[in-house]
Amino acid sequence: MNNTLTKLCIVFASFLLVSCGAYFNQPVGNQEARIGETTKQTKKLYTLPDPAEPIIAGVYNFKDQTGQYKSIEAGSTFSTAITQGATTILIKALQDSKWFRPIERENLNNLLNERNIIRSTREEYKKPDDNSPTRLSPLLFAGILLEGGVVSYDSNIMTGGAGARYFGVGGSTQYRQDRITVYLRAVSTSTGEVLKTVYVSKTILSQAVDVSLFRYVNFERLLEVETGFTKNEPAQMAVQEAIEKSVEVLIVEGIKDKLWSTAEGEEKNKEIVDEYLLEKEVEESTGLYERRFLKNDYRNTANINFGMALVDGDYTTGILDYKAGLGYKYRIIPELSVGSDFQIFRLNSSPKTNHWWVSESIKVEYNMLPHDRLSPLFYAAPGILLFADDSPLLYLQRWDSFFNLKLGAGLEYDVSDRISFELNGEWNVTFSDKIDNLPHGRRDDYYYTFSLGLNYHFGSVKSKFKTNQ
Template identity: 55%
Template sequence: MAALTGLMFILNSCGAYFNQPFQQTPSRVGEFSKSTQGLLDLPEAADRVEVAVYNFSDQTGQYKPVENGSTFSTAVTQGATTILIKALEDSGYFLPIERENLSNLSTERSIIRNTKQEYIKNLNPNEPPLPPLLYAGLLLEGGIISYDTNIVTGGIGARYFGIGGATKYRQDRITIYLRAVSTSNGEILKTVYVSKTILSQSLDASYFRFVKFQRLLEAETGITRNEPLQIAVKDAIEKAVHDLIIEGIEDRFWSTKAGKETNKELVENYVKEKEEEESIELYNRVLKKRTAKSILSVSGGASLFDGDYTEKQPGYLARLEYQQKITNNLGFGLTGSVFKLDSGKQFSDMFSDASLNAYFNILPDDDLSPYIYAGGGVVYNIENSTEQKTDTFLKMQYGAGLKYYLSQRLGLKLFAEHNISFSDQLDSMVNGKRNDFYYNFGLGLDYYFNF
């Protein structure tokens, strides 16, 4: 798994490696973020809403990290208000009104008004007066409230005989809140919360080796790619504006020009997307709420005996199991199995066992969930029950497995189990101080239900 992850990372970084800049480039139109197209593709609005943004600022108070010394450069752009106004304009649902530099606007209007008054007085009494300023029905407030660094770091590397390579990555996270406030009564109509991760990657390779006596060959290459923080802020703000528009349509604050059917489709798609995103935790784990408390399982597999005979051959295993959840992580289960323990020509018998286990699910809300269990039970020799005095033995067992949920009702599981008997007579032979034990390996199908 680690090797596959490293390979994918290396291939992804090669795009940057083979597109290295070797000359200056001219200015260009600003790049789209991942959310820009979704904002531009919104249906046309029925009416544009006048909106004012006084200040949408960096509220983190963080300075840019450096390896040595200190810096007074901020970690987050201070131009978030400008980015927000651009997103509002691009959406087509809002008519932004200048409020960030209102004093400049007021000063200029005073100059115009004084000039017009002089013009009217001396030259043209019919000169129209300066029109009034637009006023906003909606205020947008909020800001960048969090910038978390190194929420995930990692990498992979190897070196052999002076030849080596390594990849590293780091993930940061920015969070914004955007709220809409009614200017008529000060009511907060909507609050939107959006987060965006910021990825940094590096790829390095080196060669270090003596090729001849006192002749050392050393070579290094590498590339580092950092996601621009400004693009990440732009992405988060555009996503917040998009979500604010859809939630406003849902609550009938505004509407699309196409009408109810388009409104309904937009809201349904948004609700579905929101449910999927809310089921994903910080580290991209998809969580699903599972309501079933009971599990019926059928499994098949192999058994491997480790007794007093040196020869060991796999036998088959069939198992029926019932589990009951106590909490989301804990549960207990009853297991009945039929299996064959085989030591070749020396020993081969059929057995059955019954076990009671306690289970601990490590990631119960993930689609792929490892689990561990332990308990005790009895094992019974089916074939030789009439030939030997002792045919029932006490035992204990522990094991681990991996579950994969196909749906809310069905799942697959893979498990491995170690069974330790409290007797040395499972193979009808007593030899040495160690009791007999055996392993079970299986693949099963789970059915989840409630009584």
């Protein structure tokens, strides 16, 4: 009983520590209406510098162009996956930025009808001695039109989770990620030219966590406890943040192309554009799943490595021993490289049988994710294995050679454009039973090597691969 309660306390304590933000703020009653939430992007719009002159902008329709409906486990639904009020969100974002004076165009007929009512009422009830004008002030006309919409809603672009259960005690977590994409373009009303087009994407995260206990704590006494929660990022907030970001990007892109300017002039313009270009460079080097992409323009790589070697022969007393190596490889394409490999190592079969060997190989390597900071790699390297020991042996003489085939796998981690670390392991097929100096087994001898290496990438940066141009 005590052990069960201890396990229960540990599981629940871990759960609460990891998820206390959501767990301790569960709704237990009705909540009052509140002013709408602001996103981090809303605050960025508030802090934008003032424009030299606000731009009069018209928005006729900024709508959901996906036509997508909410997905449910069973049955059908006619509820849309994305808010249909994107035009209203865009107009508010334009106002928050202080760079635009949005004018009413979505319900223009209502505005014109109301103006006609006002005009006719004034004319009908105007007194003979009243000299006040019956005409209304002219409507503002837009310098630019803002068009576009929500062009995609991708569901389940990434799903996953983890869990564990032991003797009825366990927990699990699951997550799902969706993504929306927004396009926004500015069109000149005088020429019809599309001045600038920008697009922004935003992920929507859903998480579920649960912990449970199902255990007999005594004879005919069953303890069953479970708790958990689910968090879904509001789709409307994601749409709002994406639209607000697109407004910010449109403003900065316009400053960069000298379509408009800040009130503070060229110096402030340059500061804003430089910050934006730095952010853009980071975003362009980031993949769909928030993976940081590297250019890896250098074709040549030199390697030095140190590690251990282990023989697998007829003896049962194989011991790890020393190994060092040098290597070079040339990238044909980002994923594929060829090169050479030189290693010196000692194979320790027994306390009396431990001798030095040298191997020289031609290496063909496949890098699975060449533009990622961390990438798995696989390679094969046929070559020659040379016995390099002066000790008098019965079956081996100095510089005896054997055909050798290396099959290896590893991980490469890029510290910078020029420096990376490589951790790998190799299985070496020798096609000979003499490697341990005991050719009485039923199979050939093998050996394994494990090493940690340092790679230095060099060559002309201008010599880029076509895929990176």
